[in-house]
Amino acid sequence: MSDHAEKNARPPATAAETSVFDSYDARIDALPGSSAVRRMRDRLMSELQDQRLPHRRMEAWHYTDLRTLLKAVPEAFGTGGEAKGVAPLVDGSNVLTVNNGEASVEGAPEGVSVSRFADRLNDESVVEFLAAQGPEDAVSRINGAFVSDGLVVDVAPGTVLDAPLEIQAVHSTGQAHTRFPVTIGKGAKGSIVERQCASGEGAAFTSSITDLTVGDDAEIDWIILQEQGDADTHLARVNLRLGANAKLMLYVVNAGGKLVRQEVRAVVEGEGSDFKLRGINLLGGESHTDVTMVLDHTVPSTTSTEVLRNVVFGKAHGVFQGQIRVAQAAQQTDAQMACNTLLLSDDADFSAKPELEIFADDVQCGHGATVADIDKNHLFYLMSRGIPAARARGMLVYAFLAEVVEELDDERLVPALESVIAEWLRANG
C-alpha cells in the first residue's frame, strides 16, 4: 500500500483520539499564550489530527502502540479539586509545585530563580520551542498543544544546592500538561527531584516535558519519580544537553501509571562530559511502561552509561529502547548500556531494543540485556533462616535494584528511594 493510499484509507478516529481532538476545541480559548503561540498550538493539533496517535508501524512506537493501548482520554482538565501535595522525598528539600497544571513560584532556594511557563507563553521566543522534533514526536505535539503552565528554572552559575530541589507536578484527575525549561549554570551542583504524581480517584491524562540544559562543569543528579495512578496515562519527555566537562545523571523511577511513555532525548555536546541514565522500572498490574532514549555523542572524549533495572509483576509489560549515536567527530566516546529485567510472573514481559549507530572509529561502545526470575536457591536460603516467602522475595527484588539505588550521590536520597521501593513492593509484590 502506498503512503498516499494509506492516508486515504485512514481508519476512523478511535474514542481516545476523538476525545483528544474534542478537548482541544473545548480548551484552546482558555489556554495562555500569544497569538503566535495559538497558531503553533493549532498547527501541532492539526499535525496530530493528520497523523493520529502513534502506532506500531512507526519505528519509535513499535512496542507501544498508543492508538491501540490508549482506550480513553478524559476530556476535562484538572478536575477533582485541588490535587493533594505530597511530602518531599527528602525532608528539608526546597519544594516547587505545579498543581493541576497551574504553577506557583514560591519555594526556590538561593541561587535558583523561578518563573511561570504560562508567562513565558506570551513571549514570541517560545513559539519554536513548542515545535515537535520530527514526525514521530507525538509527545511534544500533545504537550505543545495543551500545555498550560510549568516552571522555568534557572540555577545560577556556581550554585551548590545543599538540600535537594524538588519540583512537584501533582494533579487530581482529568488532563494536565506541564513544561519545565531548566538551565543549570556553569559549575552548579546538586540533586533535583521531579515528582510526577496523581492524587485523584479517576483517570488522568498527563504530559510533561523537561528541557534540561546543563552548563559547563556542572554536576547534577536529576531524579524523576513517576507515581501516577493505576488508571492514568502519562506521556513524558526529557530533552537534555550537556556542556563541557558537565556530569549529569538522569535517574528515572517509574512506580505508577497504567500507560507510561518516558522519552529521553539526550545530546552530549560538551567535550569531557559524562551522561548517565539510570532507570528503575517497577511494573505491576496490567500497566504498560516504555522508556525510550535517543542519545547523541557529537564531540570527542565523552562518556555515557545507561543502566536499567526492571522488575515486572502481574501482567505488566515494559519496554526499553536505547539508541546511541556516535558522530564521526566524536572520537574516544565510551558508551555502555545495560538493561536487566527480573520477571516475576509468567504473564509479565519486557522488550529491550538496544541500538548503536557509530560513525567514529576510535570508540568503545557496548550493550547487554538479561532477563531472569528470582534465583530459587537464594529464595530457599533466605527462607531456611525463617524469612517468610513474601519478605524474602522482596529482599531479593531489592537486591536486584540495590546497586543502582546506591549510585545516588545525595545520601539522603538512598533511604528515601528504598522506602518508595519497599512501599511499592508491599502494594504490588
Place this chain on the structure above:
Amino acid sequence: MLEIKNLHARIAEDGTEILRGLNLSIAAGEVAAIMGPNGSGKSTLSYVLAGREDYEVTEGEVWYKGENILELDPAERAAKGLFLAFQYPVEIPGVATMQFLKTALNEQKKARGEAELTTPEFMRQVKQAAGELKINPDMLKRPLNVGFSGGEKKRAEILQMALLAPQLCLLDETDSGLDIDALKIVADGVNALRSPERAMVVITHYQRLLDYIVPDTVHVLYRGQVVQTGDKDLARELERNGYADLIEQHAA
C-alpha cells in the same frame, strides 16, 4: 525430637529417587553423626528436612517435636527451630549481611510471638557471636556470603546458627574447607550449643571433626537408606576400613 519414618524423596524435576525408605530417630540432647559415601543422599536428606522445593517426598513421615513438618514451608520450619548449615552456602549480592541477620532473627521471633530485638541488642549479640567465632566484623559489612572464602562461609553459617539458637541443627559437611584452627573454633562453637533441649545432626566424612564434636550415635547412609547405626566407634572403624565392606554387603 526427630523421627523419620520410611522417607522416600525424589528430584522433582526428573523423578529420580534419592531417598529410598530412610528411617532415623534422634532424641533431644543427642548428637548424631551421619556418614556415607559421596552421592548416598546425605545432603538430600538435609534439604528435604529443611523443606527445599526441588525434592518431592513421595512416601513416609518426618516428625519433629511431635509434628509432621512435611507440609510446612522452609521459613515455618526454621521458626520452629530447625536450622541447616549448608554444605555450599550461597552468595547473595545486594543483600546486606547485617540486614539479613536482623530480618531472620526478628521474623523468627515474630512467628513465635516473641518480642523483636532492638538494634543495639542485636548488635551486641552479633558482636559477641562473631568474636567467639573469630569472625572479622568487616566481613559482616559485605553482602551476604559474597566473596567469603570457603572457610569464612562455613564460619558464617555457624554464626547464624549461634544467633538463631535453633533446636535441631543440621550441619552438612561444616568441616570441609576449614583449616585446622578454624575447625577447632567451629567445633567449640557447636559444642557451646550442645544442650539437653537441642539435637544435632552432623554430616561429615571425617573422624577429625568427630574428635572435637563427639557424637552419641553414628549412622551410615547408603543409597538413600540408613544401613548401619552405632556409637562413636563405628566412625573410627569406617575411618580405618572405608565403605568397601558395606558396599559389598549391599551389592550381594
